Amino acid sequence: MANPSTTQDEYIARYGPHVSDTPVSGWTADMVPDELVKTHCCFCGMQCGIQLAVKDNKVVGFEPWEEFPFNEGRLCPKGVKRYMQTHHPDRLTDPLIRTENGFRKATWDEALSLVVSRIKDIQARKGNNAFAMMSGVSLSNEKSYLVGKFARLALRTANLDYNGRFCMVSAGGGNKKAFGIDRTANSWEDIPKAKVIFLSGTNVSECFPTLTHYIWQARDNGAQLIVVDPRVTPIARTAEYHLAVRPGTDSALNQALLHELVRNDWIDHKFVTENCKGWEELKESVRECTPEWAGAICGVEPALIRRVAEVWGTAPTSFLMHARGIEQHTKGVENVLGLINLVLATGRIGREGCGYGTITGQGNGQGGREHGHKCDQLPGNRDIENPEHRAHICKVWGITDDELPHKGKTAVEIFEAIHEGEIAGLINICCNPLVSHPDTNYVREAVGKMEFFCVIDFFMSETARYADVILPGSLHEEEEGTSTTAEARVVRIRAAVTPPANARTDTEILLEIARRLDAEDKFTYADNRAIFEELRAASKGGTADYAGITWERIEKEMGVFWPCPEIGHPGTRRLFENGRSYHPDGKFHLHPTPYRPSFEVPDAEYPLYYTTGRSVYHYLSGTQTRRIKFLVEKCPGPVCEMHPMLAEKLGFKERQIVTLETRRGSITVPLRVTEGIRPDTVFVPYHWAERLAANQLTVRALDPISKMPEFKVAACRVRAANKEEADRLRAEWKTLIQEAS
Ligand SMILES: Nc1nc2c(c(=O)[nH]1)N[C@H]1C(S)=C(S)[C@@H](COP(=O)(O)OP(=O)(O)OC[C@H]3O[C@@H](n4cnc5c(=O)[nH]c(N)nc54)[C@H](O)[C@@H]3O)O[C@H]1N2
Ligand SMILES: Nc1nc2c(c(=O)[nH]1)N[C@H]1C(S)=C(S)[C@@H](COP(=O)(O)OP(=O)(O)OC[C@H]3O[C@@H](n4cnc5c(=O)[nH]c(N)nc54)[C@H](O)[C@@H]3O)O[C@H]1N2
Ligand code: SF4
Ligand SMILES: [Mo]
Numbered sequence: 001m002a003n004p005s006t007t008q009d010e011y012i013a014r015y016g017p018h019v020s021d022t023p024v025s026g027w028t029a030d031m032v033p034d035e036l037v038k039t040h041c042c043f044c045g046m047q048c049g050i051q052l053a054v055k056d057n058k059v060v061g062f063e064p065w066e067e068f069p070f071n072e073g074r075l076c077p078k079g080v081k082r083y084m085q086t087h088h089p090d091r092l093t094d095p096l097i098r099t100e101n102g103f104r105k106a107t108w109d110e111a112l113s114l115v116v117s118r119i120k121d122i123q124a125r126k127g128n129n130a131f132a133m134m135s136g137v138s139l140s141n142e143k144s145y146l147v148g149k150f151a152r153l154a155l156r157t158a159n160l161d162y163n164g165r166f167c168m169v170s171a172g173g174g175n176k177k178a179f180g181i182d183r184t185a186n187s188w189e190d191i192p193k194a195k196v197i198f199l200s201g202t203n204v205s206e207c208f209p210t211l212t213h214y215i216w217q218a219r220d221n222g223a224q225l226i227v228v229d230p231r232v233t234p235i236a237r238t239a240e241y242h243l244a245v246r247p248g249t250d251s252a253l254n255q256a257l258l259h260e261l262v263r264n265d266w267i268d269h270k271f272v273t274e275n276c277k278g279w280e281e282l283k284e285s286v287r288e289c290t291p292e293w294a295g296a297i298c299g300v301e302p303a304l305i306r307r308v309a310e311v312w313g314t315a316p317t318s319f320l321m322h323a324r325g326i327e328q329h330t331k332g333v334e335n336v337l338g339l340i341n342l343v344l345a346t347g348r349i350g351r352e353g354c355g356y357g358t359i360t361g362q363g364n365g366q367g368g369r370e371h372g373h374k375c376d377q378l379p380g381n382r383d384i385e386n387p388e389h390r391a392h393i394c395k396v397w398g399i400t401d402d403e404l405p406h407k408g409k410t411a412v413e414i415f416e417a418i419h420e421g422e423i424a425g426l427i428n429i430c431c432n433p434l435v436s437h438p439d440t441n442y443v444r445e446a447v448g449k450m451e452f453f454c455v456i457d458f459f460m461s462e463t464a465r466y467a468d469v470i471l472p473g474s475l476h477e478e479e480e481g482t483s484t485t486a487e488a489r490v491v492r493i494r495a496a497v498t499p500p501a502n503a504r505t506d507t508e509i510l511l512e513i514a515r516r517l518d519a520e521d522k523f524t525y526a527d528n529r530a531i532f533e534e535l536r537a538a539s540k541g542g543t544a545d546y547a548g549i550t551w552e553r554i555e556k557e558m559g560v561f562w563p564c565p566e567i568g569h570p571g572t573r574r575l576f577e578n579g580r581s582y583h584p585d586g587k588f589h590l591h592p593t594p595y596r597p598s599f600e601v602p603d604a605e606y607p608l609y610y611t612t613g614r615s616v617y618h619y620l621s622g623t624q625t626r627r628i629k630f631l632v633e634k635c636p637g638p639v640c641e642m643h644p645m646l647a648e649k650l651g652f653k654e655r656q657i658v659t660l661e662t663r664r665g666s667i668t669v670p671l672r673v674t675e676g677i678r679p680d681t682v683f684v685p686y687h688w689a690e691r692l693a694a695n696q697l698t699v700r701a702l703d704p705i706s707k708m709p710e711f712k713v714a715a716c717r718v719r720a721a722n723k724e725e726a727d728r729l730r731a732e733w734k735t736l737i738q739e740a741s
Contacts (some may be wrong), residue, residue: 029364031060037496038065041079042138044073044620045360045486046210048079050479052496059086059477059496069356069558070188070485076209077631078619084628085279085475086497089741090459092472093501103470108504108512115427116516118452118468119155122425128405132414132423136430137167137368140493141546142531143506144364145379145538146523147429148372153397153522154514158408159423162373163431165411168365169374170327171358171704173337178344178589179575180582181543182381183366183488185349186319187561187573192217193353196315198226199669200250200339201325201712202359205234206616208486211359218319226308228253229325230611231641231683232676241308244678247609248598248713249298250326254338255595256294257309259286261345266313268347275579276344278590287591297595299678312342317353324361324613328711330599332703338593345590350576361484362620363476367484370544370562371535375408379535380542389542392607398537403655410699410707412437419446429456429473429506432621434463435689436444438698439664456509461623462689472503479505480528482554488572489559490549507531540565543582599701600663600714602680606715609681610662612694614714622687632740637733638688639672640718643679648669652717657726660684662716665696668725682718686711690698692732 033053040047049068053061063082064073095111096103106114122131133151137144151160158673170184179185191197191214205212212235219225223241228250236242245253261267262283272279291302291309312318320343326335340356348354360366372379379396382389384407394401409417415437417423437443447453447466455467462468484490499505507528514523525531529551540547548564549571561571580586602608617635618625625631640660642652652658654673659666660682668691669684677683686694701710721729 002082003683019144031055033060036063037477037494038068038192039477039489039494039496040363040483041075042082042363043078043458044146044208045362045365046208047363047483047485047491048075048210050075050079050082052083057497065186067558070487070489071210071499074210074213077617077634078625081628085624086477087500088459088627090627091500091503092458092470093461093503094472096470098468108502111471112512112516115454115471115513116471118425119517121522122451123156126424128156128638129158129408130631131155131157131425132409132417132426133157134161134163134411134414134426134431134433135373136163137357137362137364137373138476139368139430139506140479140483141367141371141490141535142362142481142528143479144368144373145371146507146510146531148379149397149522150510150514152405153399153403154517154519155427156405158405159414159417160373160408161375161411161414162368163411163436164362164365164369164373165707166328166436166709166711167324167361168358168369170332170703171322171330171360172337172369173333173703173706174340175358177333177591178340178581178585181575182369183544183575184360184486184560185575186355186357187487187489188214190353190355191215191319192221192573194218194223194317194319194355195223195353196226196311196318198312198318198320198342199235199320200228200320201327202321202323203229203231203233203235203325203613204321207323207361207614208359208617226311230609230678230681241304241311243300243304243308245298245299246667246678247298247611247681248329248601249595250335251306251331251338251593252289252294252297252595253300254318254335254342254593255289256291256305257312258282258341259289260291260306260309261313261342262286264310264313266309267345271347272345272590275347275588276590277585277587280490282341282590282592285594299680304397313346315346315348317356318346318348319353319357320345321357321359323359325712327358328708330701330703330710331596331711332708334593334703337591341590341593344588349377350574357487364483366488367482367490370484371539375410378538380539380546381544382542392541395537396534399522412702412707412709415443415446418450420650424451426450426457427454428463432461432463432623434461434466435621435693435695436686438695439700440693440695440710441665441701455504458503459490459619459623459627471509472499473509474499474503474505479507482532482551484562486560488561490546490554491559491560492551493555521572540732599710600699600713600715602715606662606717608614608716608718609678610660610697610714610716611681611683611712612686612698613683615685615687618685618687620687622689626687626736627740629740632737636666636736638669638684638686638692638694640669640681641672641674641677642718644673647673652718652720657721657729658718658727659721660697660716660718662697662714664699667692667694667696668721668729670729682716685705691728
């Protein structure tokens, strides 16, 4: 539990600007809200509690929700301004159909008839799998579950995948291999109790600002901090030990750390012998992996690796966390397993102050990856190819096995199949691949080749611009439901308002399409609660078991942690307390993770590492935050971070406009010269579209297990921008600032 004695003011005074400095919105007399609705922020996986202030069916502001135990009223700049999107002038409120001269407004009946006739036509000619669906986990659990069922039973296609494929799948793959379950092992309550905090590949202060509070509490309690990141992120600035690895080399570092643990016998022998499988093989795999060997690969001093191994090896308690910095690689699963090996070798899991967790990114990145959004998965985190798992879901859905499609293509593979003409139609809900998919120029070509493309969104995203039909859907605060936070706490999302004008809820849209596709009998829900009730039954007996969770319990208990198999069950804050994993043999599985290079590494032609990530002021593909003036003024567009030594070598100055190039594309951006990055690496945040998209440069190479793209490593070169590029950039930034309101 967060320390209740730290008030928001004290917090800001102490820890700086990454948390709201406007804790209470001042209401003028004519603005006093009708109602304060207790719900959660629509953005990241922290799912901070917030109260939305509602007046005349409009969200007019917010108040902190201090009783919600995770964040106790604290919010970050995005959370503070989130309400501004609800009635933003850019909201789509009517269905739109593409014509030769752009989009025209249509009635719902006309738009839906067109969607359904095109689905039927494509499927009749090319087979059911020629029509695919892409989804996203900003959607609630109810909507995620509904999308999974909708794709399989209404569209009758195997080809459904989701934007978690760009986000959580390497973590999920590693966690399932090691633990047999895919969630963080502990609730955040264990963080302040740990004496060593190890953060690998996560910029927590900018990406999960409210989680940082827990790390600061651990610091107050005497914890030492280890950070692994090619950049000196705000949290790295405060760490005792910062290992600025070369992008893509974490597995060498992890092996060397384990080598040192073995050499110094900082191993929990009882735990590895009794509770783990694969120790001898793992130990053997790191025999030659000395700090000197790893240091040369990672660009880190061997002495620092030794010291960090000692700090980790001799810690009484510890909490290790990682995020996309180590996961978005062609060896993302291996990187996850390499870190889990460090936790298991020292036996520091499953007890107070001893924890491990991947920090889930998107709002419902946890729940959304459990209930059937993925091409290989069914609700309850069941395996779509496991006959027993299929039988359970067939029973709940009232179908036979031959009516349930098998495993389909993953996200990047869907766009490749579109490129090849194998997939001819797509419904895209809650995803903006023209910004967030690797190699966006390739995606644009793919999208242009489709026979029919339908987007369900509340804003005209860059992807929606390429659609044949756009259906105006709903925001987080416009539907009842639940979401599952990064610590596996299932929380209640409350409908504060109804969708404006002619817009509809996402659920209504999907149910109506299902009805028109003659699948009405499978989708007879009275309301979203009925969907949750079915989800409970569908998840029962799976690893992500929600059977004991009800909407009432969630409200009363301020969230319930899964697994929660029965109504009387308290929920599970800390996994593995009995020393057993979720594998049938109950053992924790250790896996050797030998180092191998990234798909593309710098060479004479492209001599620098290109890596990408986030800014505190923007969210994902930016559709939602690029429209909010406050955030755009703070951060109008992407800038490239570059070390002064590199800038000097290349003859660049601070704020100079430069062009970065890889084998796939180029981007023109201003330079930020900073000592906070390795001299062989440049960093660009990815929240912008078209010619400002960082993903024009990234590579479509995938992790073989998780099919996660390698967003974090590409080889690039940088040159001064020419006049035309620089003028265009200035015009683009001006437009970005003008368009926000
Ligand atoms: N402000 C903000 N917050 C967000 C989001 C957002 O868009 N904006 N998105 C949310 C979502 S969906 C997600 S997934 C999370 C992401 O949260 P994070 O994973 O914390 O954020 P990223 O910026 O993607 O990457 C984290 C760090 O990885 C480092 N890195 C790059 N390459 C490597 C490498 O090879 N090894 C190591 N060790 N580190 C490397 C980068 O320098 C960066 O600082 O944030 C969530 N929160
Ligand atoms: N280069 C690079 N690329 C990356 C990453 C990186 O670190 N580097 N990170 C990756 C990660 S971790 C992620 S999570 C992805 C995210 O990538 P995307 O999923 O493409 O990003 P979003 O901005 O969430 O796109 C969601 C779209 O759905 C809409 N939307 C949001 N909520 C709802 C809703 O409730 N209903 C409906 N109907 N629509 C909604 C938004 O308006 C937006 O247009 O990007 C990935 N791409
Ligand atoms: S930390 Fe995440 S959930 Fe909390 S206010 Fe910020 S964006 Fe929203
Ligand atoms: Mo993400």
